[in-house]
Amino acid sequence: MSCQIIKDKKILDTECQVIVNPVNCEGIIETQLHQDLNKIYPELEEIYKQKCEEGFITMGSIHLYKNILFFPIKETQREPTKLENLEKALKCFMRTYEALEIKSIAFPNLTHKISKELIALIPSLMLTSLNPCKALTFIYLE
Template sequence: VYKKNENIFNSKTMALVNPVNCVGIMGAGLAKQFKEKYPMMFKAYKKKCEKGLIKIGELSFFRTLEKLIINFPTKTHWRTKSKLDWIEIGLIYFTEHYYKWNIKSIAFPQLGCGMGNLQWLDVKILMEKYLNNIDLIVEI
């Protein structure tokens, strides 16, 4: 199940997905907005990047009082573009593990379509393929 969400920060879902790179920079786009809204999440993410723990296909988590923030790597470096394969690998990981996180609802952005330069129609096909058949309320 999914419905369109215009502003991810207005979502009432239990979890929010933050599109990130793997080098510890949140300098532009939606990631920068997450950094500004959740500075402690950014510090934890940056430390994980410094230790080489943020990788394509593996999601990273930060729990605030009100939300679970899921950092979803969509690109290796802030200078590079996203790849559809990288989005798919992350979506596969998500669908194989989400039930462990005790969430009932989640809001995704259009993964890789901002600073990552992917086309929404291509990404939408992937997101629907993996997110339409899970037992979770999904907003995109």
């Protein structure tokens, strides 16, 4: 299946089974999406911090909680997102989504705190990496 780009809808309105929540590995919330997801799942912040402390949320790994996929894209909140970290996270997803029984997934815009030079590369990286995915895959560019 191929990825679909969604430009005119909010990711929280998706009907996908899973929503990707891009995170850092130190347990500090920094995106509006994460704050919005905390309103839906009040326990999410504590689960996220606990998983970071236990070493489950690391670069090159992903962690599924209910229908939220913790998707580490940087070590700390202060550092910018690096292209190689996005590649690691996308590769990990592609290796594990079938075992996690993910049938449909919504990715947010992954350009949070990334250098302007790299922003233009992200959509093509995502499309190339996710195109072989058998799950319905949507990339929200709201």
